[in-house]
Amino acid sequence: MNVLRPLPGYTSLNQICLRILATTDLHMNICGYDYYRDQPNDLSGLPRAADLIAALRASADNSLLVDNGDFLQGTPMGDYVALEKGVAPGRPHPAIAAMNRLGFDAGTLGNHDFNYGLDFLTDTLAGAAFPIVSANVMRRAPRGQGPDEPLLAPYAILDRHLRDRAGDSHALRIGIIGFLPPQITTWDRHQLHGRITTRDIVETAMIQVARMKAEGADVILALCHSGIGPAHHASGMENAAVPLAAVDGIDALVTGHSHMVFPSERFDGHQATDTLRGTIHGKPAVMSGAGASHLGAIDLALERRGNRWQVVSGAAVAHPVNRPHPPVDRKGPGDGAVRSAIARDHAATLAYIRRGVGATAQPLDTHFAQIAPSRALALIADAQRDHLRRVLADSRLAALPLLSAASPIKAGGWHGPDHYTNVPAGKLTVRSVADLYCFPNRIAAVRVSGRDLRNWLERAAGMFQRITPNRPGQLLLDPRFPSYNFDVIHGLTWQIDLSRPALFGPKGQATLHPALLDTAVSTGIGRIRDLAWEGTPVSDDMEFIIATNDFRANGGGHFPGTGPGAVVYQAPITTRDILMNHIREIRMVAPRLPRSWRFAPLGGTAVIFETSPAASPAQARETGLDLRRTGTTDQGFARFELVL
Ligand code: MN
Ligand code: MG
Numbered sequence: 001m002n003v004l005r006p007l008p009g010y011t012s013l014n015q016i017c018l019r020i021l022a023t024t025d026l027h028m029n030i031c032g033y034d035y036y037r038d039q040p041n042d043l044s045g046l047p048r049a050a051d052l053i054a055a056l057r058a059s060a061d062n063s064l065l066v067d068n069g070d071f072l073q074g075t076p077m078g079d080y081v082a083l084e085k086g087v088a089p090g091r092p093h094p095a096i097a098a099m100n101r102l103g104f105d106a107g108t109l110g111n112h113d114f115n116y117g118l119d120f121l122t123d124t125l126a127g128a129a130f131p132i133v134s135a136n137v138m139r140r141a142p143r144g145q146g147p148d149e150p151l152l153a154p155y156a157i158l159d160r161h162l163r164d165r166a167g168d169s170h171a172l173r174i175g176i177i178g179f180l181p182p183q184i185t186t187w188d189r190h191q192l193h194g195r196i197t198t199r200d201i202v203e204t205a206m207i208q209v210a211r212m213k214a215e216g217a218d219v220i221l222a223l224c225h226s227g228i229g230p231a232h233h234a235s236g237m238e239n240a241a242v243p244l245a246a247v248d249g250i251d252a253l254v255t256g257h258s259h260m261v262f263p264s265e266r267f268d269g270h271q272a273t274d275t276l277r278g279t280i281h282g283k284p285a286v287m288s289g290a291g292a293s294h295l296g297a298i299d300l301a302l303e304r305r306g307n308r309w310q311v312v313s314g315a316a317v318a319h320p321v322n323r324p325h326p327p328v329d330r331k332g333p334g335d336g337a338v339r340s341a342i343a344r345d346h347a348a349t350l351a352y353i354r355r356g357v358g359a360t361a362q363p364l365d366t367h368f369a370q371i372a373p374s375r376a377l378a379l380i381a382d383a384q385r386d387h388l389r390r391v392l393a394d395s396r397l398a399a400l401p402l403l404s405a406a407s408p409i410k411a412g413g414w415h416g417p418d419h420y421t422n423v424p425a426g427k428l429t430v431r432s433v434a435d436l437y438c439f440p441n442r443i444a445a446v447r448v449s450g451r452d453l454r455n456w457l458e459r460a461a462g463m464f465q466r467i468t469p470n471r472p473g474q475l476l477l478d479p480r481f482p483s484y485n486f487d488v489i490h491g492l493t494w495q496i497d498l499s500r501p502a503l504f505g506p507k508g509q510a511t512l513h514p515a516l517l518d519t520a521v522s523t524g525i526g527r528i529r530d531l532a533w534e535g536t537p538v539s540d541d542m543e544f545i546i547a548t549n550d551f552r553a554n555g556g557g558h559f560p561g562t563g564p565g566a567v568v569y570q571a572p573i574t575t576r577d578i579l580m581n582h583i584r585e586i587r588m589v590a591p592r593l594p595r596s597w598r599f600a601p602l603g604g605t606a607v608i609f610e611t612s613p614a615a616s617p618a619q620a621r622e623t624g625l626d627l628r629r630t631g632t633t634d635q636g637f638a639r640f641e642l643v644l
Pocket of ligand 1: 025070258
């Protein structure tokens with residue numbers, strides 16, 4: 001186990017050492033169980049963290065335990081409680097029950113805590129045995145009925161008796177204030193519109209921290225459900241931890257929301273941060289990943305100056321919870337306490353995930369998704385498109401053609417022959433949905449030109465090797481190209497001509513001079529042919545909306561036309577949730593095989609395609625391609641001959 005670094009100036013017996021232990025973005029990982037795989041997860045989660053909490057409490061003179069928000073949503077248990085069980089007096093939310101049991105001292109809210117609506121949130125918080133504060137969320141007053149009131153207490157002042165190094169006890173006032181991204185009113189607009197308003201994090205802090213000081217707070221801890229982002233303040237910014245740290249009176253910060261780890265090398269060179277001591281603007285700060293992957297620990301040393309105590313030094317560490325740590329003295333409840341607090345809800349959640357969300361008339365798999373249109377991809381694309389159609393209905397973007405991009409995320413490659421989506425016909429469960437979409441990506445959409453669209457498909461077509469007509473024994477797939485970058489854009493038709501070189505390499509690097517790339521279409525050197533939308537050839541100046549995920553939309557995979565400037569919509573809703581809701585709505589899934597794309601004929605050239613050994617002859621026939629199984633590779637892939 002990592003040991004906290006000794007603090008500078010830790011020597012004086014008059015000093016008080018205060019350790020703040022912090023979780024953030026727990027996302028309902030409170031039971032040490034991976035519900036998507038239906039198997040225990042002992043690498044992270046609150047039970048695992050609880051043992052570390054007990055150990056770090058035992059080695060501290062004084063400690064506080066706080067949570068930084070985004071605790072109510074993120075696993076099927078969150079859905080089960082919100083959508084099935086509900087919460088009521090005497091029937092607490094399991095996340096709250098677990099935190100009560102561990103003796104949390106305070107908490108704040110994150111954006112996701114609003115996902116199930118305001119009433120559910122209010123009922124849930126009523127069960128907490130500790131203060132949950134939030135300074136920049138306001139309950140909107142009805143028209144003409146006075147100013148907006150805070151939804152929760154903006155801050156709490158905890159009166160605690162803390163021991164100094166000599167063992168003498170002193171009364172201190174510890175102020176805890178909370179913040180979240182003001183964007184919640186956009187992200188959860190349908191839940192919050194007209195009921196909630198938000199304020200800027202830094203501007204709110206300036207006002208409230210002064211009040212806390214006036215109330216005699218000796219120490220002020222900011223629970224900042226916001227990430228470590230730009231150094232300069234901009235009103236309404238989402239990731240405001242750096243300018244917040246500069247606010248006078250704040251002594252230490254717990255940050256979060258971006259699911260990263262601070263201090264860590266990732267932030268080396270980031271403005272105003274010190275990744276060795278774990279400070280931002282000289283103030284100790286921590287971010288402990290997500291799902292209890294890490295536990296944050298801030299150590300503060302305080303000295304009396306006049307009649308007030310003040311922080312004189314501090315440091316922060318984010319401890320990974322999955323490191324085996326030697327048995328040490330523990331103080332307070334650990335792993336077993338958490339498990340017993342949530343045991344009933346865990347059992348009920350297991351039944352819930354094994355229950356169906358719907359059914360499928362045909363198998364949904366990715367066995368041939370790299371060489372032909374696929375029902376599995378079509379289902380994902382349909383769900384994304386329907387979501388976007390609803391949210392864009394009132395906007396001027398509704399006038400543009402709406403397309404939807406999906407890729408075979410699980411399709412062999414270096415993961416091996418078992419790594420394919422393979423959902424049999426019949427019942428669909430929560431687990432099936434995870435097999436269909438294994439990444440926790442979120443929904444997003446970009447606005448692109450016809451030219452971007454064509455190059456997007458050229459980029460995806462880089463998955464294939466260049467094929468020389470009539471030469472036998474050529475491998476079809478470029479092994480350096482991950483299948484999740486093979487985007488199939490539903491709503492278009494096109495052909496891929498494998499006799500031509502790829503315009504983009506396996507990492508997305510253009511293989512041509514930009515000027516040549518611009519003329520690739522007119523000079524006919526690209527692989528994409530006959531690209532059409534509803535039968536109309538796609539011209540460079542046409543405009544489209546593409547439903548995709550936040551990774552791709554923001555530039556993941558370096559697809560032409562993507563990047564923050566192109567994003568017209570993103571919401572903190574996972575694609576998996578969108579897919580699940582889509583299946584629940586239609587109950588029986590029967591996606592048609594889309595006629596989106598095919599290979600241009602190559603005069604009967606035979607190429608080698610490798611796929612899952614579970615691929616059936618019936619599935620092969622359904623592609624409509626000239627396919628013949630010829631054997632098995634050393635790695636265990638099924639080998640097919642494909643005649644183009
Ligand atoms: Mn989060
Ligand atoms: Mg968040």
